[in-house]
Amino acid sequence: MKRGGTQYLLTGGTGSFGRAFVRNRLLAEADCTIRIYSRDELKQYEMEGEFRRDPRLRFFIGDVRDRQRLLRAMDGVDVVIHAAALKHVPLCEYNPAEAIKTNILGAQNIVDCAIDTRVPCTIALSTDKAANPVNLYGATKLCAEKLFVHGNSYAGSRDCSFSCVRYGNVVGSRGSVIPLFLKQAQTGVLTLTDERMTRFWLSLEQAVEFVMNSLQEMRGGEIFVPKIPSMRVIDLARAIAPGADLKFIGVRPGEKLHEVLITENEAGEAREFPTYFIISREKKRQNGKAIPEGFIYSSDKNTQWVDEARLAELVDELKLSGTV
Numbered sequence: 001m002k003r004g005g006t007q008y009l010l011t012g013g014t015g016s017f018g019r020a021f022v023r024n025r026l027l028a029e030a031d032c033t034i035r036i037y038s039r040d041e042l043k044q045y046e047m048e049g050e051f052r053r054d055p056r057l058r059f060f061i062g063d064v065r066d067r068q069r070l071l072r073a074m075d076g077v078d079v080v081i082h083a084a085a086l087k088h089v090p091l092c093e094y095n096p097a098e099a100i101k102t103n104i105l106g107a108q109n110i111v112d113c114a115i116d117t118r119v120p121c122t123i124a125l126s127t128d129k130a131a132n133p134v135n136l137y138g139a140t141k142l143c144a145e146k147l148f149v150h151g152n153s154y155a156g157s158r159d160c161s162f163s164c165v166r167y168g169n170v171v172g173s174r175g176s177v178i179p180l181f182l183k184q185a186q187t188g189v190l191t192l193t194d195e196r197m198t199r200f201w202l203s204l205e206q207a208v209e210f211v212m213n214s215l216q217e218m219r220g221g222e223i224f225v226p227k228i229p230s231m232r233v234i235d236l237a238r239a240i241a242p243g244a245d246l247k248f249i250g251v252r253p254g255e256k257l258h259e260v261l262i263t264e265n266e267a268g269e270a271r272e273f274p275t276y277f278i279i280s281r282e283k284k285r286q287n288g289k290a291i292p293e294g295f296i297y298s299s300d301k302n303t304q305w306v307d308e309a310r311l312a313e314l315v316d317e318l319k320l321s322g323t324v
Contacts, residue, residue: 005031009077009119011064011110012084014043016173017125020204021081021211022051032056037073038084039063064106070113079215080122082110082148085141089129089254092137103140104147111151115160121215124148126166126223128200128259128299131266135254145223152220161220166279168200168228168259168299170207171314177233178240178315185241193251197233198258198299201306202226203314210276223279225261225270225297229304231311239311262297270295 006029010018013036025032035058038044044059051057062069064084074080085103086092092099107124114122126145129138144164151162169176184190202210206228214224237246251257262270262277270279271288277297278288306314 005029005033007033007035007076007078009035009037009074009080011037011080011082014038014040014047015083016170016204017083017207019047019050021083021208022047022057024205024208024212026051026054026056033058035060035073035077037062037064037070063102064109065101067109067113070109071117074113074117074119077117077119078121080110080114080119081211082107082122082124085125085144087127087137089135089137090252092140093135093254096136099136099140103137104143107144107147111147111154111162114162115151115155115158118158119160121218122148122151122160122162123211123215123218124162124164125211126164128166128168128261129256130166131260131263134256137254149221149223161218163214163218163220163222163224165211165214165224165226166261167202167207167210167226168261169202171201171203171318173204177236178318181237181240182315185244188241188243189245189247190237190241191247191249192233192237193249193255194257195234195246195248196257197251198230198302199233200228200259200261200299200302201231202228213276217278219282221280221282225277225279227275227277227304229306230299230302231306235306235308236311236315239308240315258298258300260296260298262291262295264294264296267291267293267295 012018022034033056037060041061060073062073086099124144126141130141130145133139133142148162148164181190210226266279269281270277270291272291273288
């Protein structure tokens with residue numbers, strides 16, 4: 001890395017992950033510099049105040065759709081973490097062209113600009129919805145994964161590596177179900193889609209640590225998948241509002257009962273490690289343990305579960321921290 005510490009560029013940096021990442025790195029790396037790249041000047045202004053105008057932070061107004069702005073923002077950067085995306089499933093369904101411009105064409109811009117500016121390491125945040133996608137959001141993230149993996153070939157002789165991390169729902173993130181349930185709890189009625197629904201569970205802090213660990217491990221072309229617990233959404237609802245009535249409204253368009261992090265078709269290219277999996281076609285990543293044929297890593301067949309009591313503790317912790 002260059003003298004003066006690691007230079008990071010974080011797209012979508014004013015979001016929940018971005019703020020958690022900044023807190024983590026400012027404590028861990030005294031001499032790092034983090035460039036926050038996002039579209040919303042109000043969120044940047046608020047974030048600048050939240051971190052007391054720390055001189056290690058730089059704020060860039062820009063859109064991942066804008067290739068020229070990305071080129072300027074990436075100049076001299078060591079690590080790009082691509083977290084910018086349109087993520088709300090129903091809104092992506094209603095605005096497909098906009099989701100494609102940001103999530104797919106924006107990802108292509110990240111890859112192109114990282115190669116042109118010779119960024120050594122670039123990693124993208126993906127989602128369990130990219131595995132066997134049934135909605136537009138998942139389909140755009142699957143395309144983004146393919147673009148990042150292919151970026152390693154596209155880089156040619158340049159020393160640039162591209163990888164992805166794929167994980168499940170992040171607890172307390174903006175737009176997650178916990179703030180919704182907390183608001184509904186005041187009315188005494190919580191709305192759920194289906195009592196059978198399960199989801200993978202990951203905290204913001206775990207997400208940041210997983211990204212940092214993946215940056216250390218990546219050689220290029222990998223999709224990193226953490227081993228994380230599942231939860232039943234009905235257990236979460238009961239933990240948040242034990243006495244509330246539960247109203248089932250049915251599965252929404254583009255929504256799954258259970259999420260998948262590794263599909264059966266991907267199992268042949270996946271290797272297992274103590275705390276994570278790697279999906280990669282590259283022979284150089286064939287260390288780790290082979291996965292049995294027919295393996296599916298899904299939220300309903302998981303061996304790790306968060307029970308109702310632990311969910312209640314986690315919600316209380318989020319309330320005390322001011323995350324929700």
